[in-house]
Amino acid sequence: MTARSDGLQRFLLGLVGIGLFLGMWQVIGVYRLAGLTWPPLTDVLVFVADPSKRTLFARAITASFIAVVTGYGIGVIAGIALAMLGRVATVLKPGLDRLIAVIHAIPLVALAPLFMVAANRDSTPASIAALGVFYMIYVATTSGLNAASAAHRDVFTALGASPVTRFLRLELPAALPDIVSGMKLAIPVAFIGAIVGEWFGASRGLGLLMVSAMQNFQIPLLWSAVLIVTASSLALFGLMSLVERLTYGRYQ
Amino acid sequence: MTVPAIRLDHVGKSFALDGGKQFTALSDIDLSIGKGEFVALLGPSGCGKSTILRLVAALEAPSTGKVSIEGADPQALSRSHRLGVAFQDHALLPWLDVRANVALPFQVAGKKVDSARVAELIRLVGLSGFEKARPRQLSGGMRQRASIARALALQPEVLLLDEPFGALDAVTRRQMNVELQRIWSAQRITTLLVTHSVDEALFLADRVIVMSGRPGRIIRDITVPFERPRKPSVMRDPAFHQLVDELTLALEPEGEAE
Ligand SMILES: Nc1ncnc2c1ncn2[C@@H]1O[C@H](COP(=O)(O)OP(=O)(O)OP(=O)(O)O)[C@@H](O)[C@H]1O
Ligand SMILES: [Mg+2]
Numbered sequence: 001m002t003a004r005s006d007g008l009q010r011f012l013l014g015l016v017g018i019g020l021f022l023g024m025w026q027v028i029g030v031y032r033l034a035g036l037t038w039p040p041l042t043d044v045l046v047f048v049a050d051p052s053k054r055t056l057f058a059r060a061i062t063a064s065f066i067a068v069v070t071g072y073g074i075g076v077i078a079g080i081a082l083a084m085l086g087r088v089a090t091v092l093k094p095g096l097d098r099l100i101a102v103i104h105a106i107p108l109v110a111l112a113p114l115f116m117v118a119a120n121r122d123s124t125p126a127s128i129a130a131l132g133v134f135y136m137i138y139v140a141t142t143s144g145l146n147a148a149s150a151a152h153r154d155v156f157t158a159l160g161a162s163p164v165t166r167f168l169r170l171e172l173p174a175a176l177p178d179i180v181s182g183m184k185l186a187i188p189v190a191f192i193g194a195i196v197g198e199w200f201g202a203s204r205g206l207g208l209l210m211v212s213a214m215q216n217f218q219i220p221l222l223w224s225a226v227l228i229v230t231a232s233s234l235a236l237f238g239l240m241s242l243v244e245r246l247t248y249g250r251y252q
Numbered sequence: 253m254t255v256p257a258i259r260l261d262h263v264g265k266s267f268a269l270d271g272g273k274q275f276t277a278l279s280d281i282d283l284s285i286g287k288g289e290f291v292a293l294l295g296p297s298g299c300g301k302s303t304i305l306r307l308v309a310a311l312e313a314p315s316t317g318k319v320s321i322e323g324a325d326p327q328a329l330s331r332s333h334r335l336g337v338a339f340q341d342h343a344l345l346p347w348l349d350v351r352a353n354v355a356l357p358f359q360v361a362g363k364k365v366d367s368a369r370v371a372e373l374i375r376l377v378g379l380s381g382f383e384k385a386r387p388r389q390l391s392g393g394m395r396q397r398a399s400i401a402r403a404l405a406l407q408p409e410v411l412l413l414d415e416p417f418g419a420l421d422a423v424t425r426r427q428m429n430v431e432l433q434r435i436w437s438a439q440r441i442t443t444l445l446v447t448h449s450v451d452e453a454l455f456l457a458d459r460v461i462v463m464s465g466r467p468g469r470i471i472r473d474i475t476v477p478f479e480r481p482r483k484p485s486v487m488r489d490p491a492f493h494q495l496v497d498e499l500t501l502a503l504e505p506e507g508e509a510e
Contacts, residue, residue, distance in 0.1 A: 149343075151339060151341055151343040152343055152345060154306075154309075154311050154337075154339065154343065155337070155339070155343045155345075156360065157309075157310075157311060157330065158309050158310075158311065158330050158335055158337040159330065159333065159335075159356070159357050159360040159361070160330045160331045160332060160333045160335070160360065160361065161360045165359070165360050165362075169356070169359065169360065170345070173345070173347050176347075250346075250347055250386075251346065251347045252346060
């Protein structure tokens with residue numbers, strides 16, 4: 001009962017926060033407090049909803065979403081798979097950890113030009129997204145696979161569990177909360193990766209739209225693209241937060 | 253004499269503490285438990301009772317001496333799925349409901365889950381109606397009972413129970429004691445029970461071992477004379493009272509000195 005009203009209160013406070021933010025955006029825009037490059041929220045919304053822009057946005061959104069989804073999917077699968085490999089083939093683990101840390105230490109942006117020349121330019125956004133997501137998921141899964149408590153490990157030892165049984169029935173379920181948390185945090189990473197990849201000259205997408213709007217001083221277009229990216233990323237992040245709550249309720 | 257079911261041959265156990273010091277938890281424990289025997293371990297908190305159970309379960313290795321089960325390495329027992337353990341902190345898996353937790357030993361052993369046996373065990377420990385509840389939805393005592401059911405699932409040859417009834421009220425505890433005696437009588441599982449209750453030890457066990465702490469060692473080994481099956485009324489027997497007094501005295505700090 002109180003837990004529920006607590007949750008409701010948090011939700012309402014969250015709504016108030018978002019409302020305040022949007023209100024300030026509008027006020028700053030209407031009174032030109034931040035100069036001409038800051039349009040009011042309503043102008044941006046009108047621009048996004050303008051039927052004549054529909055095909056432009058639809059094309060860009062489709063391209064960016066395919067990049068985000070592909071990069072995210074590949075990153076998640078590869079991250080979980082390699083973390084599991086490190087768990088099963090323990091000889092590989094230290095090497096794997098080091099290699100992945102080194103890859104992560106290189107700024108993704110610095111790798112983008114390499115992708116452009118090495119791979120197809122249109123696969124650069126998804127590749128950069130995948131690399132960022134992969135690192136997060138690898139780290140989350142690796143720590144998750146260590147999350148089972150000592151008491152639970154003892155139960156499996158006393159029951160005479162084989163390594164495979166222990167992995168499937170203990171370590172993997174115990175890792176789920178960490179994996180899902182990683183998947184939540186990886187959502188903005190996938191968006192950043194895809195947008196940055198598109199800046200480097202993909203042939204379509206919201207990132208490309210941003211760059212060309214900036215260069216041509218199309219302020220409402222620029223803001224519209226930013227708004228669409230931010231709103232989608234936040235919405236998916238919120239969805240994953242919900243999944244995360246369910247997982248924690250069940251697996252911890 | 254035949255090979256004892258459980259043998260602790262002059263076993264000592266010390267733990268490395270932070271800072272490189274050694275802490276001696278057990279010193280020179282010499283204990284033989286016969287096949288089908290029910291032995292209760294009594295002793296003050298921290299005297300090493302759980303450590304003895306962990307040594308028998310092969311979850312710890314002795315620092316000195318040797319632990320063997322039916323003459324073999326204790327690991328052989330757990331590896332062949334013939335060991336049942338109910339730990340002090342129940343250790344149920346939070347993502348499984350009661351039924352799945354009790355069925356876990358079957359799956360770990362790669363055996364087909366015997367649903368009838370699982371249901372029967374859940375009924376025996378008084379958890380009928382809670383099959384679908386998750387551990388977090390149960391009280392401490394209910395979790396303990398679920399963990400006892402799990403320990404019994406595969407009809408183990410050796411049963412280790414670490415304060416299994418600690419969180420129960422007196423009435424439920426009595427009921428559980430009666431049930432446990434019934435199960436034990438039917439199957440004659442070699443059982444090692446840790447408890448803080450002198451009554452419980454005397455009611456259930458063939459032998460009561462009293463330990464003292466720092467370092468943990470055995471100070472008494474008493475054979476319980478009462479006929480089986482024992483009814484709760486045995487607790488009103490004057491001989492029972494006399495043993496309770498004797499053991500209670502042995503457990504008191506002055507009792508060690510004599
Ligand atoms: N892994 C460990 N590392 C260091 N010390 C330990 C470890 N396990 C147990 N000990 C120490 O060994 C001693 C005996 O512990 P044990 O858990 O066996 O006591 P116990 O008799 O079961 O106590 P209680 O009745 O409170 O459960 C304690 O002093 C404890 O601090
Ligand atoms: Mg203990």
